[in-house]
Amino acid sequence: MHRDASPVRLAHHRVAPERRVPDLAEDARAGLLAPPRSMPPKYFYDERGSRLFEAICDTPEYYPTRAEAALLTDVSERVIADIRPAHVVELGSGNSHKTRHLFAACERLGIHPRYWPFEVSPQIMLDSAAALIADYDWLHVEAMSGDYTAGLGNLPLPGDGGRRLILFLGGTIGNFEPAQADAFLAEIVSLMAPGDALLLGLDRVKDVATLEAAYDDAAGYTAAFNKNLINVINRELGGDMPVAGYRHRAVFDRTLSRIEMRLVAEYAHRVRLEALGADFEIAAGEEILTEISRKFSQEAITGLLGRAGLRQTAHYPYGDDQYSLVLAVRD
Numbered sequence: 001m002h003r004d005a006s007p008v009r010l011a012h013h014r015v016a017p018e019r020r021v022p023d024l025a026e027d028a029r030a031g032l033l034a035p036p037r038s039m040p041p042k043y044f045y046d047e048r049g050s051r052l053f054e055a056i057c058d059t060p061e062y063y064p065t066r067a068e069a070a071l072l073t074d075v076s077e078r079v080i081a082d083i084r085p086a087h088v089v090e091l092g093s094g095n096s097h098k099t100r101h102l103f104a105a106c107e108r109l110g111i112h113p114r115y116w117p118f119e120v121s122p123q124i125m126l127d128s129a130a131a132l133i134a135d136y137d138w139l140h141v142e143a144m145s146g147d148y149t150a151g152l153g154n155l156p157l158p159g160d161g162g163r164r165l166i167l168f169l170g171g172t173i174g175n176f177e178p179a180q181a182d183a184f185l186a187e188i189v190s191l192m193a194p195g196d197a198l199l200l201g202l203d204r205v206k207d208v209a210t211l212e213a214a215y216d217d218a219a220g221y222t223a224a225f226n227k228n229l230i231n232v233i234n235r236e237l238g239g240d241m242p243v244a245g246y247r248h249r250a251v252f253d254r255t256l257s258r259i260e261m262r263l264v265a266e267y268a269h270r271v272r273l274e275a276l277g278a279d280f281e282i283a284a285g286e287e288i289l290t291e292i293s294r295k296f297s298q299e300a301i302t303g304l305l306g307r308a309g310l311r312q313t314a315h316y317p318y319g320d321d322q323y324s325l326v327l328a329v330r331d
Ligand code: SAH
Pocket: 041, 042, 045, 050, 053, 065, 091, 092, 093, 094, 095, 096, 098, 118, 119, 120, 121, 146, 147, 148, 149, 169, 170, 171, 172
């Protein structure tokens, strides 16, 4: 029998939830049947949603991806040389495109960490992992699929004493409510041993026109991404929500310092959700809150890290504080 002599360089772990989190049916029951209506953003990322997110990242209006990629181009070598990680863990890794800057720096420096991406959308992670191991012959990927809101305690992380660099990029921390963000950072910190580091991407407060355009691109990818939630609900819950019966809306709330993405009903209609055995009436102009994306001031960043018990060791701002990468350690 032929045996492949090369060690397996891509493993896939399905991470068991540490605690029970509501499923789509429960979130829809809690969030859709009566106003104020809302849904958590994690349901955007079915295969089509993940591809639409990639398209958003390439639009001229959506600056965070370009800003973070430019920062990583500049600072990856400094970060890797400083931390010298044995393991790189990435939460919500998506297509790992920007992470490649860190691996390129690893290659230049001869530092060869193992990569642990964690994703709720496994296909995009596995495709990206296969491309990464083809490009970096030293790289081993331990792909972890699961929901990070179900806890991080069951991640099959190494206990070999090597330093870990944890990545939470893209400004995704901004998709959490403030209390959730604090709790999630506390969970991340609980994974960290002294000397481990967190590289956190945060989008910054800026003029409203730039912010709102980033969430309503002219080519319509963000609108399609938002409306894709209707497809997910219809497919998974036997729903009959009319995709053409909703329009995309993105507004910046200055008080809460956050973009709010909403689906707005164009006309009054009744929706049947077969899997719930439930119907609801939605009036013309009524809205469903589908995502918040918080934008951070310097004080907000300092507060977030301080409450988590993290010490900032470097702050890399993009341009005129348009976007920030923060490197922080647990002492
Ligand atoms: N880090 C990438 C992707 C950001 S998009 C970047 O900066 O471009 C957010 C990513 O987090 C998506 O790939 C999505 O599938 C993933 N995600 C969203 N909610 C999640 C959850 N609850 N658990 C795990 N991954 C999640």
